[in-house]
Amino acid sequence: MSRACGGNGGVIINVSSMAGLMPAPQQPVYTATKCGVIGFTRAMAETSKRENYGVRINTMCPAFVNTPILKTIDEEENMGKYFKDRDAIRKMMSNFGILEPAAVADGLMKIIEDETLNGAVMKITKTKGIHFEDYATGYLQEVQEVVMRKDPEEANEEVTESRKC
Ligand SMILES: NC(=O)c1ccc[n+]([C@@H]2O[C@H](COP(=O)([O-])OP(=O)(O)OC[C@H]3O[C@@H](n4cnc5c(N)ncnc54)[C@H](O)[C@@H]3O)[C@@H](O)[C@H]2O)c1
Numbered sequence: 001m002s003r004a005c006g007g008n009g010g011v012i013i014n015v016s017s018m019a020g021l022m023p024a025p026q027q028p029v030y031t032a033t034k035c036g037v038i039g040f041t042r043a044m045a046e047t048s049k050r051e052n053y054g055v056r057i058n059t060m061c062p063a064f065v066n067t068p069i070l071k072t073i074d075e076e077e078n079m080g081k082y083f084k085d086r087d088a089i090r091k092m093m094s095n096f097g098i099l100e101p102a103a104v105a106d107g108l109m110k111i112i113e114d115e116t117l118n119g120a121v122m123k124i125t126k127t128k129g130i131h132f133e134d135y136a137t138g139y140l141q142e143v144q145e146v147v148m149r150k151d152p153e154e155a156n157e158e159v160t161e162s163r164k165c
C-alpha cells in the first residue's frame with residue numbers, strides 16, 4: 001500500500017475501544033491491547049507522514065456495540081477471575097447504552113472519506129456520537145519535534161533553554 005514500496009497509498013483503520021481511553025478494571029488485558037492499538041496507530045501515522053507512505057492510519061474507539069462479543073462476559077472461561085465482576089460490566093452497558101453496528105459503520109465511512117484524518121482517535125458513543133480524542137500539543141510534543149529536527153546535542157541545548165522560561 002505504501003507509495004515508498006510502489007503502492008498506491010490508502011487508509012488503514014485500526015479498531016480500538018473506549019476501553020483504550022477509559023480503563024476497564026474488569027478487563028485489564030483487553031484494556032492494555034486497546035491502549036496499544038491507539039499508541040501504535042498514532043506512532044505509525046506520524047511515521048507514514050514523515051516517510052511519505054501516502055497511507056493515512058487512524059483508529060476508532062467504539063463504546064459498547066450490539067454484537068456477539070457482549071455475550072462473552074457470560075462465560076467464565078473468557079473472564080477468568082473477573083467473572084465475579086461481570087455485573088459491573090452489565091451496569092456500564094446499562095449506564096452508557098449500547099450502540100448498533102451501523103454507528104460504527106458511519107464512523108468507518110467518515111474516516112475513509114475525510115482525507116484530512118491521519119493519526120485520529122475517533123470515539124463513538126451513545127451520548128456524544130462520533131467525536132475525537134484531543135491530544136493537545138504540549139511540552140512533550142514540542143520536545144519531540146525539536147529532537148526529531150536536530151542532532152542530540154543541539155536538541156538538548158534547545159530543550160534545556162526552553163525549560164528556563
Ligand atoms: N462490540 C463492542 O462492544 C466493541 C466495542 C469496542 C470495540 N470493539 C472491537 O471491535 C472488534 C470487533 O468486535 P465485534 O464486536 O464485532 O466482535 P465479535 O466477536 O462479535 O465479532 C468478531 C468477528 O471476527 C471474526 N474473527 C475472529 N478472528 C478472526 C480472524 N483471525 N480473521 C477474520 N475474522 C476473525 C469472528 O469469527 C467474528 O465473526 C474487536 O476488536 C473488538 O474489541 C467491540
Ligand SMILES: CCCCC[C@H](O)CC\C=C/C=C/C=C/[C@@H](O)[C@@H](O)CCCC(=O)O
Nearest residue numbers: 017018019063064069070096125126127128
Ligand atoms: C464486554 C466485552 C467486550 C468489550 C466491548 C468494549 O470494547 C468495551 C467498552 C468499554 C468501555 C466503554 C465505555 C463507554 C463510555 C462512553 O459511553 C462515554 O459516554 C463516556 C464519556 C467519555 C467520552 O464520550 O469522551
